[in-house]
Amino acid sequence: MTTAPLAVLDRVTRRFGASVALDDVSLAIEPGVVLGLLGPNGAGKSTALSLLQGLRRPTSGTVSLFGGDPQHARSRAGLGSTPQQTALPPTLRVGETIDFIGAHFDDRMPTAQLADEFGLTVLLKRQNGALSGGQRRRLAVALAFVGRPRLVLLDEPTTGLDVDARRSLWDAVRRQHELGTTVVLTSHYLEEIEALAERVVVLGEGRVLVDDRLDAVLGVVDRRRVLLRTPHPEALAGVPGIDRRVDDDGLVVIDTADSDALIRELVLRGIPFSDLRVHGASLEEAFLALTAEPSA
C-alpha cells in the first residue's frame, strides 16, 4: 500500500476580500486515516474542503488531489463529498438521486447495496422533499460513498441529528472506513471527532493550531472551568495548574486541566472560597484558550 498522501495543502492562503479564511495552511491527508477538522464557525474548515473539491482556488500556495489539480474534473474521480441536506432536489426520489450522482463514477456501488449500508432501503421510492431531517442527512452522507471513492469529505455530517440517528450514521461511516476509504470530517462537536477521528487538526482563524493524534488533542482541549468567589483573589497567583484566570468583582473564573487537583490545592493553602462550581469547558472555550495562548 502506498503512503503517498491523497491530498495536500501546501502553504495555502485563501482570502475573501479583506478577510483571510485560510492563512498559510499546510496539511497532508495520508491514506487510511479518519482525519477530524475541528474548529469554531469561521475557522476555515469549509474553505479548506471547498479547495479540495475544486470549487475554489487558493489565493496563494498549492492544493493537490491524488497528485493532480482538484479544479480538473479528472482529478476528482476518487473523491466523494456530501451536499448540504437542504440541497437535495425535492421532487427527485431517493433512488433517482443515488442513480444520478452514481452515474458520474466509473465503478459505482449499486443503489440497493448503498441503500442497505445507510438504512435507506425502505425510502428509495420516497421523494427527497418528504424525508425527515435525519433521513436527508443519511442520504447526503450516502451520496459521498456511491462512487467507491478513495477519499471522502464530510462537512458537519450529523449536525442537528438526535443521538440515535447520529450513532447509526457514525457506524455506517466507520464501516466504509474499514473497507478502505480515507475520511476527512469537519465538526464543531468534540464528541463526533472523538467517535470517529484518529488524527485531529484544529483550525482557528484560518491557521492550524494543533495537528496531532486524537488522544493528544483531547488532552489539550479537555479542560475544566472552575468558578468561585473569594475575598483574596491575589492569593491565587501562585497556585499551580491555572491556565487562565479572570477576576470579575469577587467572582473568579479559572480554566484548568485538572479541577480536582486545583481544589485540593486551594484547601491545602487555606484560601477561603464560596459558591464553588465546576463544569467541563465547552469546545468553544477550549478553542479560546488555544487561540489566546498558542503555546498551551
Added chain:
Amino acid sequence: MSTIGIAATHLKYSLIETARVPMAIIGALVFPAISLLFFVVPQAAIAEDPRLATHAVIAVSIFAVMAGCLFNVGLDLAERREGAWDPYLRTMPVPGLARVLAHGARVLIIAIAAVLPVLAIGALLTAAEASAAGTVAGLGMLVLTAVPFVLLGTVIGYGLPPKAAIPVIMVAMMSLAFGGGLFLPPQLFPSWLADASAFLPTRQARELVIWAVQGGELAWWAPIGVLAWSGALLLVSVALLRRDAGRRFR
C-alpha cells in the same frame, strides 16, 4: 462516462424534476397557444389573410421562445443559485461543459415544445402558410434570435433572487412582447411606438424570422440590433457571473 453521456443524464433528471411539477412550465407551454387563439384566430381580417396570419404565427412563436427562455433560464438560475445542489454537482468528476450542455438542451426542448402547438393552431385555424424550406429557415432563425433572450434570462438569474426574478420576468416579458409587436402588429402602433419598437430585441427577432420565412426586404437595424443586444447582455452576464463566483462563503 463521456461528457455527452453525463450531459444526457443531467438532462434526464432535470426533465424528471420538471415532469413532477408540470405546472411550473405549463404557462410557458400553453400561454402562447392561448394568445394565438384569443388574439388572432377570431380576427378574420388577420386570420384569413395568408400574409398577416403568417406574421401573427411567427410573432406568437417568438413570444413562446422568449417566455421559455426567460422563465427557464432566468427563474431556474435564480433558484439554482439559491440552492446548494448546483455547487454540489460542480464537485462531480465531469467537466462543467456537461452541465451547460444539459441546460441548453433543456431550454431548447421547452422552447420547441411551446412553439409546436402554436404552429399547429396556425396551420389548422388560420390562413398562415409557409414553404417547407421557409419553415426550417424560420425555426433556425428563431433559435438564433433567442440568444438575447437566453442572455437576458442569465442576467436576471444571476442578478436577482427568485422572489424578485418572477415579477421582473413578467414585466420584461409583457413589455417586450407588446413593444416588439408580438401581440399587435407594429403597423397598428402610433408612430412614436413604431420607432421605439425598432430598439427592442423582440421586434428585431420578428423582422428577422419573417424575412427567413417569407423572404423580401430586411430592415437593416434588425440584425444589428440583435447583435448589439447579445453583446451588451453577454458583457453584463459575464460581469454578474464573476461577481457570483467570487461570492464569499466558508
